Amino acid sequence: AQRVTQPEKLLSVFKGAPVELKCNYSYSGSPELFWYVQYSRQRLQLLLRHISRESIKGFTADLNKGETSFHLKKPFAQEEDSAMYYCALIKRSNDYKLSFGAGTTVTVRA
């Protein structure tokens, strides 16, 4: 069975400092990985997906199949980045179910 691990429950950084959220996965097949974000009093929304290899709001994530990791990084954190972040994995099956990690709450301090 697939599993997504986010080892940090809480992460606190100062504004302008780099931030890295760790995500490790276990899956026997070829996974597709995502980062979802939930800002305060907002609904969960997609931040970025591995396949797009894009930078969203300054965040990037690189899939490292050797280390089975998909860490999320931003070089200069902003206060508006304070949120709950979830790493998620989808199997290549026809039900498109997501498996989520436990989430990391990020607080960016001024």
Added chain:
Amino acid sequence: NAGVTQTPKFRVLKTGQSMTLLCAQDMNHEYMYWYRQDPGMGLRLIHYSVGEGTTAKGEVPDGYNVSRLKKQNFLLGLESAAPSQTSVYFCASTTAGVYNEQFFGPGTRLTVL
């Protein structure tokens, strides 16, 4: 478009009571999901549906039932609520495709006393 909506937003139940949570989407999505969100556990899939008239069990289905009589609606039922079902419940929907985004509702905060 309203996207994904959930009714109600909040509810307090007593142990043993029943209730139904309604999820509605206006995006013509085939796939719908019910999750529960608990501190330190992330989102866990309760039940899901791959199309109108179909439902399937997710990771934590015990104590819940679902129905998808109409494509746009996905109902989650608690027949006899227990304190362990105190949680925030999220509904989501998507279209076919492994890269597609799941769109989430605003959540229902349920407390079972």
